[in-house]
Each structure stands twice: as C-alpha cells, then as structure tokens.
Amino acid sequence: DGGITQSPKYLFRKEGQNVTLSCEQNLNHDAMYWYRQDPGQGLRLIYYSQIVNDFQKGDIAEGYSVSREKKESFPLTVTSAQKNPTAFYLCAAEGFTGELFFGEGSRLTVL
Amino acid sequence: AQSVSQHNHHVILSEAASLELGCNYSYGGTVNLFWYVQYPGQHLQLLLKYFSGDPLVKGIKGFEAEFIKSKFSFNLRKPSVQWSDTAEYFCAVNAPGTYKYIFGTGTRLKVLA
Numbered sequence: 147d148g149g150i151t152q153s154p155k156y157l158f159r160k161e162g163q164n165v166t167l168s169c170e171q172n173l174n175h176d177a178m179y180w181y182r183q184d185p186g187q188g189l190r191l192i193y194y195s196q197i198v199n200d201f202q203k204g205d206i207a208e209g210y211s212v213s214r215e216k217k218e219s220f221p222l223t224v225t226s227a228q229k230n231p232t233a234f235y236l237c238a239a240e241g242f243t244g245e246l247f248f249g250e251g252s253r254l255t256v257l
Numbered sequence: 258a259q260s261v262s263q264h265n266h267h268v269i270l271s272e273a274a275s276l277e278l279g280c281n282y283s284y285g286g287t288v289n290l291f292w293y294v295q296y297p298g299q300h301l302q303l304l305l306k307y308f309s310g311d312p313l314v315k316g317i318k319g320f321e322a323e324f325i326k327s328k329f330s331f332n333l334r335k336p337s338v339q340w341s342d343t344a345e346y347f348c349a350v351n352a353p354g355t356y357k358y359i360f361g362t363g364t365r366l367k368v369l370a
Contacts, residue, residue, distance in 0.1 A: 150300075177356065179356075179358075186266070186363075187362055188347065188360040188363055191357075191358070202356070236300075236301065238301075244289055244306070244308065244351065244353075245291065246291075246301075246349075248293075248302070250299070251300065
C-alpha cells in the first residue's frame with residue numbers, strides 16, 4: 147500500500163528523554179514535512195526537507211531535530227529541550243502537483 | 258504575516274442541510290488554495306484544490322469551493338451533508354514554488370443523523 151507511514155502511533159515519554167518519530171514514504175517525492183497539530187491551532191511547521199541531506203527549520207523548530215539521509219525517510223527527534231512536547235505530530239510529502247500527502251500521525255504524551 | 262482564518266470552529270448540522278465553511282487568507286501574491294479533511298481516526302486527505310482557472314472547483318464527495326480573489330476567500334460548500342461528512346476541515350494556502358503551506362485552525366463539523 148502506498149503512502150506515508152508514521153510510527154509509532156502512540157508514544158509515552160518521561161520528561162528529559164529524547165524520542166524519535168519515524169516517517170517513511172514510498173511515493174518517491176522529494177519534499178517532506180513535519181507538522182505539529184494542537185487543538186484549536188491548526189498545523190504548524192516544524193521542519194521541512196526539499197531533497198536528501200538538506201532540511202530547513204519551520205516556524206516552531208526549537209527543541210526538535212531531523213535528518214534526511216534517504217529520500218524515503220525523514221525522522222523527527224523531539225528533544226528534552228522541547229518545553230511542551232505533548233502533541234500530535236504529522237509527517238507529509240509534497241506531491242508532484244503541489245498537494246500534501248499525510249501520514250496517520252504520531253501522538254506523543256510526556257508523563 | 259501570512260495567515261489563514263477559519264471563523265467557524267465548530268459546526269453542527271442535521272443531515273441534508275447545506276454547508277458553507279469560511280476560509281479567508283492574507284497574502285499579497287498568487288496563491289494555491291486547498292481544503293483538507295480529517296475523518297475520525299484517519300489521516301488528513303485532500304478534498305479539493307485551486308491553482309488557477311475556473312474559480313469554482315469541485316472535489317471529492319460532492320464538495321466544492323469558490324475562490325473569490327477580491328475577498329481573499331476560498332469557502333467550502335456542500336448542498337446536502339451526510340452523517341459521514343463528520344470530520345475536521347482545514348483550509349490551507351501555499352505560495353507557488355515555495356515550501357510554505359499555511360493552515361487554518363480547522364473547523365470541526367458534526368452531522369446529526
């Protein structure tokens with residue numbers, strides 16, 4: 147089945163721990179994105195990557211890091227420096243006609 | 258700063274009622290416009306999009322949207338909603354050739370059977 151696969155779907159973390167969210171795509175798209183979704187705030191851009199080995203900060207990058215070593219993969223690390231990490235995280239890839247294809251999301255809860 | 262406003266945060270309708278969800282954006286140049294939908298427990302998916310041409314665009318499941326450039330609006334409409342349209346709807350704007358997609362805060366639609 148084609149698309150964007152995010153894992154894990156649910157994740158619990160203790161304060162002070164780093165966690166990494168996986169995002170894999172088999173759509174062969176170059177550009178990939180990470181968004182954070184909070185109730186009543188829509189989607190806010192954390193990081194994006196237009197090509198392999200290149201990525202740029204979005205609007206709320208503080209406390210997050212990413213890598214793009216392969217076209218198919220764009221993992222997001224939520225570091226202990228992120229002050230309010232409990233949220234729903236969405237990964238997306240930009241299609242050839244400009245639309246975004248989203249994964250099912252990862253819900254992170256910090257205990 | 259660029260922004261997208263969705264004024265209706267929660268909408269409750271009965272089946273067969275007509276729907277119109279407002280979307281206004283602030284951006285001075287050419288834009289691509291999108292409506293995405295997130296059904297309960299599912300991923301965000303594209304409902305429809307406007308890049309150029311006919312300002313009235315039709316999407317999946319009977320939805321349509323009209324781009325009114327003078328009003329910076331891209332309202333979503335459906336003549337007769339169904340219970341299965343219960344979802345959260347997001348309007349988004351993108352400047353062509355850029356990475357930047359600006360999303361509205363979303364509208365939660367509940368359709369009563």
